[in-house]
Amino acid sequence: MLVIGAGPAGLAAARAAASHGVNVVLVDLQANPGGQIWRHDVRKSAPAAARLAVAEMRARSNLHWLPQAQVVATAPGRVLIEEAGLVREIEYGALVLATGARELLLPFPGWTLPGVSGAGALQALTKQGWPIAGKRVLLAGSGPLLLASAATLRRHGAQVLAICEQAPDAALMAFASQLWRWPGKLLQAAALRTRLAGVAYRRASWVRAAHGDERVREVEIESARGIERIACDQVAVGYGLVPNTELAAQLGCALELDGRHPRVRVDERLMTSVDGVYAAGEACGIGGVDVARVEGAMAGHAAAGADDAARALHPRRRHARAFADLLPRYFDLRDDVRKLAEPTTLVCRCEDVALAQLQGYSDARAAKLATRCGMGSCQGRICGTALTELGLLVPATRAHAARPPVFPTRLASLAAAGSYLDRSCSERTFLTESKGSV
Ligand SMILES: Cc1cc2nc3c(=O)[nH]c(=O)nc-3n(C[C@H](O)[C@H](O)[C@H](O)COP(=O)(O)OP(=O)(O)OC[C@H]3O[C@@H](n4cnc5c(N)ncnc54)[C@H](O)[C@@H]3O)c2cc1C
Structure with a gap:
């Protein structure tokens, strides 16, 4: 069995499948397992849940971890991987797609200036050693990721000037009033609040423009109070997350719209519309780490043929997804932020x-x-x-909407990926430097 993505969903899927004695290969383009939320931080050890998940992965002799392995093309029963400069093909019996999500960035005047980045992107860079200490950073956009990102930046010594959340006060109050149903989330919110003590959280405000010469020097914020200019060294903006569906689309898995963007459609066993291909976590709709972990485990059990074990996790999944359903409702984007460009x-x-x-x-x-x-x-x-x-492109939800390669690749990979374009091709005559099967 093959699992693509070693975030919380992929780690849980690999572990669950391996617990039934199945041989599992877990691949991720990153050097370390953990995905986005448990990304390796040069200054801080991983949270206990992440350490445990990784230790369990390493302890299993039937679970093989392939780091820095980028899946560039998929076809029924096989994937093409770039790994350490080599092109490799892996054949699989069952597949779990745990490919996560990416940030939603929206264009505004000045957003291409050096010093302007995504909020999650700056968090990731900082965890990996980007020098942020002493820099004046303003975060803006929408959703809980802004708080998580701000807390990471502060821990690494950044001077966080403010967090500008576009959602109105009433929506944020309504969201907060629901949190008691998820005590873990409530604790997490309280911990973030403590870590961000003294940082202004400006509701109903958003970035209109960034100004500077060779890099950003000032950011323009709009709110009911009018327009204000704030001097800063770094601006980090994120409007939430969008599922990564390219590999699923390439495989012909049905996608469906989740708001304005596609997600992978799965049944109650987390199987996609393609037999033997499962999906879990953010790829099936933005849900956060609790959703990712439970869905990963369900997909791993189901892909290993242990349907009862998967079914037993249904109530946990339903509870976690109910929290996820709050996010689009209360952090709905206002039209103003779609009209900035x-x-x-x-x-x-x-x-x-x-x-x-x-x-x-x-x-x-x-x-x-x-x-x-x-x-x-x-x-x-x-x-x-x-x-x-912005409503200018029709979202591509049709099967096979994405063509290989899904990432820019080496020429050798491109040559090999060519054969993945022809889905009726049964002959395997393409270039591969090594080949394995799981
Ligand atoms: C930039 C960013 C920062 C985030 N920070 C936080 C945070 O601080 N706190 C929080 O609660 N949530 C955060 N999130 C949300 C977080 O992603 C989810 O809560 C949770 O990690 C989702 O788990 P997942 O396993 O579904 O996906 P992910 O954790 O995103 O894992 C997906 C994995 O798939 C791999 N992958 C994707 N495509 C391929 C491919 N073609 N080949 C090989 N590997 C592939 C990726 O490298 C990644 O490791 C962040 C999200 C993003 C995008």
Whole structure:
């Protein structure tokens, strides 16, 4: 069995499947297991739950961990992986997609200035040693990730100026009033509040523009009080998360809309519409770490044929998903943040494509062919997602909407990935430097 993604969902899936004696290969493009929330922090040891999950993974002789292995293409029964400069193919009997989510970034004037980044992105960079100590950082956007990110930055010595949350006060109060049903979340919120004591949490406010010369010097904040300029060294903006569905789409798994963005459709055993392919965690809809862990375990059990063990976890899943359902309701994005980009604002940062150039294209392929939007190193992950949120692109939910490779790859991988384009191909004559089977 193959598990793609070693975040909380993938780790739980691999462990659950291995507990039934199945041989499991767990791959992740990162050097360390843990995914986004348990990303290796150079200054702080991982939380107990993460240490336990990783220790259990390493203790199992039938669970093989492949770090820095990037899955670039998938086809029924096989995946193509780039690992340590090699192209490798792995064949699988069952597959669990635990590919997580990415940040939703929305363009605004000045967002391409050095010093402006995603909120989760700055958190990730900081954990990996990016020098943030002493820097004046303003965070903005929406959702609980802003608080988690701010707490990490502060722990690493940043001067957090403020957190600007676009949601209105009433929505935030209503959200907080529900938290008693999830005591773990309540504790987490209280802990974050303590760690962020003294940091202004500005409700109903958002970044309008960033200003600077060679890098950001000032940020413009809008709220009911009007427009205010704040001097800063770094601006970190994130409007929540969006599921990573490219591999699932490539495999032909049905996707469905979760708000404006696609997620992988699964049944109650976490199986996708493709037989033997399961999905868990953020890929099936943004839900947070509790959802990821329980769904990972369910998918692992189900993929190993232990349906009873998977079914026993249903109540936990339902409870965790009920919390996840609150997030879009209370952190719903206001239209103001979708209207910030000006005609000259670059939307595709990789290929320098401005908003005005994209008017009139609602199909990603047509926009790509005419403007090169989405053809750079992010492969449309940032601009495509932003344009979908802005309502300018129709979200691609059809099966096989994503073509290989899913990441920019070496030429050898591209040559090999070619055969993954032809789904009717039964002959396996493509280039591989090594081959394994699980
Ligand atoms: C930038 C960022 C920061 C976050 N920080 C926090 C936080 O501080 N606190 C919090 O509560 N939540 C945070 N979250 C939310 C967090 O992602 C979830 O709560 C939880 O980690 C989801 O678990 P998961 O296993 O579903 O996905 P993830 O943890 O995202 O794990 C998915 C894994 O799949 C791997 N992967 C994806 N595609 C491929 C591929 N093609 N080949 C190989 N590997 C692949 C990725 O490298 C990743 O390790 C963050 C999310 C993001 C995007």
